[in-house]
Amino acid sequence: MAALDPTRYALLVFDWDGTLMDSGAYIVECIKKAANDLQIEFPDDNKIRNIIGLSLAIGVQVLFPQLSESEHEALTLRYREHFFSAVPRPIQLFAGATTTLAQLKQAGFLLAIATGKSRRGLDEDLQFTKLTPFFHATRCAEETTSKPDPQMLLELLTEMDIAPNKALVIGDTEYDIQMANNAGVDAVGVSYGMHDKQRILASGAKACIDDIALLLQWLINDNS
Numbered sequence: 001m002a003a004l005d006p007t008r009y010a011l012l013v014f015d016w017d018g019t020l021m022d023s024g025a026y027i028v029e030c031i032k033k034a035a036n037d038l039q040i041e042f043p044d045d046n047k048i049r050n051i052i053g054l055s056l057a058i059g060v061q062v063l064f065p066q067l068s069e070s071e072h073e074a075l076t077l078r079y080r081e082h083f084f085s086a087v088p089r090p091i092q093l094f095a096g097a098t099t100t101l102a103q104l105k106q107a108g109f110l111l112a113i114a115t116g117k118s119r120r121g122l123d124e125d126l127q128f129t130k131l132t133p134f135f136h137a138t139r140c141a142e143e144t145t146s147k148p149d150p151q152m153l154l155e156l157l158t159e160m161d162i163a164p165n166k167a168l169v170i171g172d173t174e175y176d177i178q179m180a181n182n183a184g185v186d187a188v189g190v191s192y193g194m195h196d197k198q199r200i201l202a203s204g205a206k207a208c209i210d211d212i213a214l215l216l217q218w219l220i221n222d223n224s
Contacts, residue, residue: 004107004219011162012104013153015171016115017052018193021125023091027052034078052194053173055116055141088128096213101134103216110160113138114152148178153185170215177203188218
């Protein structure tokens with residue numbers, strides 16, 4: 001069998017929530033708790049899951065368009081209080097994520113993260129999962145512009161000195177795929193996160209895999 005080879009794609013840019021970290025249910029729970037605190041009616045779980053991947057500020061605006069700016073800010077604050085209240089948080093990496101990342105790094109790929117999470121949230125997750133050494137660069141929505149705008153991806157390409165045609169985005173939502181498309185970067189989706197396979201493929205992903213470990217085989221096949 002052919003070996004992993006970073007010649008075709010030198011840089012792999014991963015989304016975090018729903019791609020590497022199984023955090024969807026916890027995020028939904030925290031949004032519902034925040035809304036309850038402020039006596040605000042919240043949408044169903046599917047609608048909340050749909051905004052995961054966007055920055056928190058934009059996600060709150062999409063979910064609660066009837067609220068004022070000050071109410072959005074209050075809801076965001078309550079969400080963060082709930083999200084960071086549990087130490088450690090009741091979330092974990094998807095099965096095979098650590099092994100997959102280790103094999104990719106050993107094969108010579110550069111690894112990065114582009115996420116809608118806050119910097120505090122990502123750094124704490126990386127520390128908890130012991131994945132900090134795996135990634136050469138990371139970018140969070142609060143530091144730049146939210147997906148599907150390509151800005152955070154373009155910043156990573158510049159930081160890593162990688163051309164768009166030498167990078168690959170891996171994500172679980174159409175926002176990830178659209179971000180990649182907007183930057184001229186290829187993308188592969190995963191079907192086990194927030195958006196379903198049909199939606200991800202319709203957004204322009206080259207493929208949609210059912211297990212993060214299958215990324216290894218896809219890279220081998222794509223390079224052969």
